[in-house]
Amino acid sequence: MLNSTFSTLSYLILGAFVDVGTLKYFYFMVTAMLYIIIIITNTSLIVVICMNRSLHEPMYLFLCSLFVNELYGSTGLFPFLLVQILSDIHTISAPFCFLQIFCLYTYANVEFSNLAVMSYDRYLAICYPLQYNTRMTSNKVVILIMVIWLYCCVRFLITLSLNIRLTLCGNTINSLYCDNYLVAKLACSDIKVNNIYGLFSISFSILIPLILILFSYMKILKVCFSGSKQTRQKAVSTCTPHLASLLNFSFGCCFEILQSRFDMTSVPSVFCIILSLYFVIIQPLLNPVMYGLQMSKIRNTCKRILRYKMFVCRRDTK
Template sequence: MLNSTSSTLSYFILGAYVHVGNVKYLYFMLTAMLYIIIAIVNISLIVVICMNRSLHEPMYLFLCSLFVNELYGSIGLFPFLLVQSLSDIHTVSASLCFLQIFSLYTYASIEFCNLAVMSYDRYLAICYPLQYNTHMTFNKAVIFIAVLWFYSFVKFLITLSLNIRLTFCRNYLVVKLACSDTEVNNIHGMFGIVLPILVPLLPILYSYMKILKVCFSGSKQTRQRAVSTCTPHLASLLNFFFGCCFGIIKSRFDLISVPRVLRIILSLYFVIIQPLLNPIMVGLQMSKIRNTCKRSFCFKMLTCFKDKM
């Protein structure tokens, strides 16, 4: 819902929230604990990758970009969610609403593009192991990361500028709230749906088709290497698709029979579960990162022990 004066939008009323009495403090504690865990795990892995020169390789740069994006998406959601869980008046200013929409959409776009680039990196590592360091250099990895972040921000800045100019009337999706001409938004929206999905999806499909071809024609050792290298990435990719499907279904269909709390959780699945599981599925599954974390932890424990002595 929304409140507006003439053609000037002032704030939105968030109809998804329910009054749960004192249980809201439990919701707040659970949400805060989840946010703290996500922040600690992702920041720890970012620090490990940045501080260890042995991890300054393309594969780990892409992982670092992924973990930075998990923090970015969490910052776009959790602080606002924590405030709303304690509040009895569930409203949000128009500017903050658009800012949150922008942050969550860019998070999803960066996540998908980053996973696409990582699939291409896996393809090079498995199909061209001897030429990998030539095809995927440190500078090329930095360019890939810069392009995917720049592309996502520019794309949704355009979307945001088109939505802000609309006049709003009623309650539903932001563009469906509009009672002014939305033809340009609809045309841009069609491209906005196709391009963010098609552009990352093509390299993902191409990379895994080539990887499967190498697996079927290669040795047992090649297949084992491909499985160990690709399994964490595939798990993260499927989890992301799973969450996005929930979000799309929730936004396009009225799921009246599904409990409201469950609908809210499912619609936010991709930005709650993904930042939590990615460091475990993708980061800590990498033996090099896992061993570096163990060494760093043991070194700190040993240092603390010596200081106490």
């Protein structure tokens, strides 16, 4: 049995990978295609928002932060996953394990916090349309986005600093990637401080965004029931993609918690893999499609760009 501090541990073994023979090339191609789609769709919408001044509004700035986070979280998983699919030895170095934990956990926390602030933005836009531009200025949006990212980064830097000091009695985790909870389970030293800080920080990071989301949508529903048909239509058109994104991400996080915290030996391994990867794969794929198709300004801007490019191509071929 290995007995070592995490800081001196050279590598961890990822026990969730299984030998699939030549099928690994098929899995590699599917995974690579998903990653390429995520990069293209999210990057395209970031460029569209940044390059068009008409989209320099609070809602679209929050969306830009969301799309950047999708790229960030995906990059924390996919390149490593692609290498592991083709590899015969499924290990991860301790420093890279720290980095992956930091990337994936900050991605999840930034995603939820960003969605919570977006719900508040929708509340102001629907409930206070005449005062919206004064209550939610571009400067306030930038400050909120900076606070979200800085808080999440600092929080998980503290988490990692506590984990580095742990003494581990093993180096095998049943996962496809480094998971903070599974690594902490290997500890044979006292983790009371880690548990207290983890409970406090998780409660703080979940409760505050959740309260903000519930408050915002209770107010939005109240206005919808008492408002005009036009108000209800506006609420539906602007809140539908946000609610779908929020629910999808929440389900994905619940799936990940279920498969990492509970005994899943009776569940097929393929299903466990889907549960563990859902929140990092489906969310970055779903968000660009939902917001790109639902938000008329983004949809119309994309159409104008495509028409312009087609016009330039036809002109050049003449």
